[in-house]
Amino acid sequence: MQDNRIRKVVIVGGGTAGWMSASLLARVVSGGLEIELIESDQIGTVGVGEATIPQIRYLCDALQYPEADFLRDVNGTYKLGIEFVNWARLGDRYIHTFGDVGRRLGVLDFHQVWLRAREMGIDRDLGEFSFNTIAAYANKFAHVEKLGDTGLLGLGYAFHFDATLVAKSLRKLSEANGVVRTEGKICDVHLNGETGFIESVELEGGKKVEGDLFIDCSGFRGLLIGEALGVKYVDWSHWLPANSAIAVQCEGVEPLLPYTRSTAHSAGWQWRIPLQNRIGNGHVYSDNYMSDDEAQNILMSNLDGKAVTEPRQLRFTTGKREHFWHKNCVGLGLASGFMEPLESTSIHLVQSGLSRLIDSFPTRDFTQVDIDEYNRRTHFEFDSIRDFLILHYHATERDDSDFWNYCRTMDVPDSLMEKWNLWKAHGRFYRNEDELFTIPSWVQVFLGQHIVPEQCHGIAKLLREADVQDYLEKINGFLMQTVEKMPSHREYIEKTCPLQEAS
Numbered sequence: 223m224q225d226n227r228i229r230k231v232v233i234v235g236g237g238t239a240g241w242m243s244a245s246l247l248a249r250v251v252s253g254g255l256e257i258e259l260i261e262s263d264q265i266g267t268v269g270v271g272e273a274t275i276p277q278i279r280y281l282c283d284a285l286q287y288p289e290a291d292f293l294r295d296v297n298g299t300y301k302l303g304i305e306f307v308n309w310a311r312l313g314d315r316y317i318h319t320f321g322d323v324g325r326r327l328g329v330l331d332f333h334q335v336w337l338r339a340r341e342m343g344i345d346r347d348l349g350e351f352s353f354n355t356i357a358a359y360a361n362k363f364a365h366v367e368k369l370g371d372t373g374l375l376g377l378g379y380a381f382h383f384d385a386t387l388v389a390k391s392l393r394k395l396s397e398a399n400g401v402v403r404t405e406g407k408i409c410d411v412h413l414n415g416e417t418g419f420i421e422s423v424e425l426e427g428g429k430k431v432e433g434d435l436f437i438d439c440s441g442f443r444g445l446l447i448g449e450a451l452g453v454k455y456v457d458w459s460h461w462l463p464a465n466s467a468i469a470v471q472c473e474g475v476e477p478l479l480p481y482t483r484s485t486a487h488s489a490g491w492q493w494r495i496p497l498q499n500r501i502g503n504g505h506v507y508s509d510n511y512m513s514d515d516e517a518q519n520i521l522m523s524n525l526d527g528k529a530v531t532e533p534r535q536l537r538f539t540t541g542k543r544e545h546f547w548h549k550n551c552v553g554l555g556l557a558s559g560f561m562e563p564l565e566s567t568s569i570h571l572v573q574s575g576l577s578r579l580i581d582s583f584p585t586r587d588f589t590q591v592d593i594d595e596y597n598r599r600t601h602f603e604f605d606s607i608r609d610f611l612i613l614h615y616h617a618t619e620r621d622d623s624d625f626w627n628y629c630r631t632m633d634v635p636d637s638l639m640e641k642w643n644l645w646k647a648h649g650r651f652y653r654n655e656d657e658l659f660t661i662p663s664w665v666q667v668f669l670g671q672h673i674v675p676e677q678c679h680g681i682a683k684l685l686r687e688a689d690v691q692d693y694l695e696k697i698n699g700f701l702m703q704t705v706e707k708m709p710s711h712r713e714y715i716e717k718t719c720p721l722q723e724a725s
């Protein structure tokens with residue numbers, strides 16, 4: 223039989239996407255595969271991706287990188303969710319947590335019991351039934367997998383980390399597993415005259431690097447997938463109008479919060495990501511609605527500590543590639559598309575893209591049916607995340623700026639409206655195949671943004687008031703008692719994964 227194995231993978235780019243690709247491929251593919259990563263110190267990386275979602279823990283598992291070691295190496299902290307401040311109304315706050323909320327009652331999702339309670343005039347915040355929310359607001363953390371035999375789930379969590387240290391740690395791991403790193407700036411890409419496949423990339427100075435499969439992790443410009451192969455970019459700015467960000471780090475303050483904060487301003491929002499010894503901050507905004515100077519002033523006057531870096535300006539266009547895999551090139555990270563970091567999904571998209579690539583790892587035949595399926599599944603994931611992000615902007619009552627007036631009144635995708643209408647009628651939500659965000663995620667954001675169903679589920683209507691009261695009381699009481707006994711986030715970090723040296 224003809225030898226059609228992929229013999230060499232070339233990864234272009236050494237940001238988070240490039241080093242995640244290199245480390246994971248080197249770990250899961252054994253024997254006979256050469257991996258070379260090319261990066262240019264002259265160009266540098268974006269390096270601001272510092273908040274994640276719980277799937278990041280699978281990366282540690284797959285790399286056999288113990289969580290505590292990883293957190294120690296990357297200045298990491300635990301993240302229980304994202305607090306949204308001023309999103310639907312000025313003065314509002316709620317947490318979209320990673321954990322479950324309450325507990326199912328028979329056939330009913332917990333939120334149906336909560337909705338029934340509301341109809342009965344029982345006014346309890348949804349967060350009172352979320353282990354994650356109660357722990358987050360108490361600044362507590364511990365590994366808790368389940369709560370005895372109560373049927374309540376434990377804490378769901380992700381990480382905050384220093385993106386530069388992540389790339390550094392993954393580079394170390396990759397090189398230890400045989401990945402070759404080449405420093406240099408690519409100035410040309412050579413395509414096969416007949417097939418249009420990439421044959422090699424050429425570095426300044428004339429060196430050519432050939433390969434069978436190319437992974438484009440070159441950042442926003444998409445050096446291979448966009449510039450060389452001509453795969454177009456689908457622009458989603460009309461739904462997600464932010465196109466700029468300014469990032470700055472400041473000194474850390476106590477207490478060490480176990481969650482990200484996203485505070486809406488008049489033309490976007492500000493992130494606050496607490497690491498062990500500093501805080502990452504940034505203002506994401508639309509420069510059609512606010513000048514860069516104003517955006518920077520707002521950011522700098524809303525820091526919790528003294529700035530320790532110069533503010534850094536970034537520009538982006540929200541959207542995705544028409545194809546994520548084209549010919550013998552797969553785009554990952556910013557080269558494949560970008561949605562603002564509101565729900566910290568970009569690093570996850572690198573990870574899920576890699577997992578799909580490993581699932582359908584090709585031979586040199588590059589079977590089109592596999593490529594099509596990879597693209598179909600990736601489009602589905604991008605589109606469903608897009609809808610979830612749009613929900614945050616569109617479900618607002620804010621009318622204090624042109625930006626919010628636009629977001630509140632804009633047309634949104636039909637796929638989002640279908641979910642919205644179903645939710646609005648009786649609080650029903652169905653999660654589709656491969657959809658990233660779970661029912662508790664959508665429920666927390668819908669309710670946090672004041673999109674409350676007109677009625678609860680027909681079966682919930684049959685519940686008796688005393689039973690509902692008792693059910694809610696027991697769940698909240700148990701969660702409060704559990705959180706009371708947990709250590710603070712700072713204490714837990716100091717005990718399990720303290721940063722070893724100043725970074």
Ligand SMILES: Cc1cc2nc3c(=O)[nH]c(=O)nc-3n(C[C@H](O)[C@H](O)[C@H](O)COP(=O)(O)OP(=O)(O)OC[C@H]3O[C@@H](n4cnc5c(N)ncnc54)[C@H](O)[C@@H]3O)c2cc1C
Nearest residue numbers: 235236237239262267268271273408441555556563568569
């Ligand atoms: C404002 C902002 C905030 C973000 N926050 C988050 C967050 O909280 N959570 C999250 O999950 N994600 C976040 N992201 C996204 C996250 O930063 C990226 O997904 C992640 O860093 C991956 O970037 P990358 O590796 O694709 O690209 P980059 O970091 O841009 O790396 C590109 C690499 O390609 C190399 N390169 C480019 N051109 C050449 C060339 N000609 N020759 C050789 N090498 C070349 C560069 O040297 C570099 O190594 C954020 C992004 C932005 C813009």
